[in-house]
Amino acid sequence: MAMNESLQHGSASAWCGHYRSLGHSVAVDGQLADGGHPLPKRNTVVLAANVEDGKQTVDGEELSVDQSLILAGGWSRFQVHLAMKVAVICAFIGVDSLLAVFLAPALGMQWGLSLVEQQLISSTWFAFGILGFVLSGSVADTYGRRTALVIFALLHRIGDLLTFAAPSFQLLLVARGIAAVGGVGTFNVCYPLLVEYSPPKRRAKAKLLLGVAWNAGVAYLVVVAFAVRTLSWRYLGLAVAPGIVATMWLLSCMPESPRFLLVQGRNAEARAALEAVAIANGATLPVASLAPHPTSKCSEGTGHSIWSWPLWGLFASRQRAITVGVLFVNFACSAAYYGLTFAPPGWLGGRSVYWNQFSATLLEVPVLLLAASLVDKLGRRWCLASLLGISALASLSAMVGTSSSLRSAAALLGRCSGQAALSLKWIISAENFPTSARGVGMALSGIVGSLGSTLGPLVFATMPAPFSFFVVLCMAAAVSTLKLPETARRDLS
Secondary structure (H helix, E strand, O other): OHHHHHHHOOOHHHHHHHHHHHHHHEOOOOOEOOOOOOOOOOOOEEOHHHHHOOOOOOOOOEEOHHHHHHHOOOOOHHHHHHHHHHHHHHHHHHHHHOHHHHHHHHHHHHOOOOHHHHHHHHHHHHHHHHHHHHHHHHHHHHHOHHHHHHHHHHHHHHHHHHHOOOOOHHHHHHHHHHHHHHHHHHHHHHHHHHHOOOOHHHHHHHHHHHHHHHHHHHHHHHHHHHHOOOOOHHHHHHHOHHHHHHHHHHHOOOOOOHHHHHHOOOHHHHHHHHHHHHHHOOOOOOOOOEOOOOOOHHHOOOOOOOOOHHHHHOOOOOOHHHHHHHHHHHHHHHHHHHHHHOOOOOOOOOOOHHHHHHHHHHHHHHHHHHHHHHHHHHOHHHHHHHHHHHHHHHHHHHHHOOOHHHHHHHHHHHHHHHHHHHHHHHHHHHHHOOHHHHHHHHHHHHHHHHHHHHHHHHHHHHOOOHHHHHHHHHHHHHHHHHOOOOOOOOOOO
């Protein structure tokens, strides 16, 4: 009793120890060892939405993971603690993603790098980031979200340390490549882990919280870069140093996703993970077995090789149209946002790079907060389609605008709506891919999105009317979004 009371009142060390021991205190079929109660009948599953609407469970019902999370306290202490960890890590991934904006010109002045060599610093991040998406998705779906997070978070921080210790340009590129694989790989796993511990009503808000954290990281980078602009480039390491400490905090007592465990047939461990959530939240789960997780027919009999069925499962007959739609939306959101972000100089008022980045980052936050309040009320599809429509309107205004002030305002509007759309696209991606292939699906979305972010800025150099391209692209993506299934408040498949 004393141990349970300490756990319910937030003892982190006691909770961590209990989480590890729960895996050995739960029977194979999901029944608590100290319960002594017969298992309920195994033929009825209650949807999470029923519990959220106030309906009670009854004997003889199996519990889905979403229903178990709601009964385990919903969004409470466990989820808040996990979200804080993931948000801090995402903030420092945001720092690394835009580090080249300030690192490249500093090295250009102090090492005498050419413009091509400076551009290679940012190109290396995006190129190796694609590899991070590929590897992290496969590792997460094969060996677990926690395993992938530990591997890629450590790789990220090793790359950062090597970056600011690099004695030459060639070794610096290698270090940035390592940091990119680790940083992008970590980013690809963070949200799926958080969403798989979140009840349906909170999944969208959790992702938008990470979007705000990302912007906070970018704002922090701008402040540090401005403060050390007259010093050695190595002082930019002050922007990433706190992230190394944050990583150690994140990795301490990191749980495994109960959905992944259930898909792998590790029912006792899945039940243990959910029981740990209930204890941390001061709740008690009813004695019931977990409903078997639905599996795709294309996954049967193919094993668990790192390159096996999850990728092909995304293109099974019933999933194919959804996957293609999600990938197109990812491409369009990234191309439109980064196309406007890296538009020719002067679109944000013609001020310094520090002011441009800082002001745009701050203005994006209110739009993210507004989207967070509307995403469950309007639904994922209508909210994202509306944001894409606003982006199209912004591009149209920039195309027909005759004054620099109007084009500047249009570019800011497009960037604000685009940032919120970037966050929502990850929500739609995660909720439309099955758990058995969610890691690979998120990785594929990231790869396609990276292609969009790479090609978007090139539109200005290859097309006579670049903004007209973004108008058509955003409107087509809005239509594609409306054709996807609505996933708000639905159990994850």
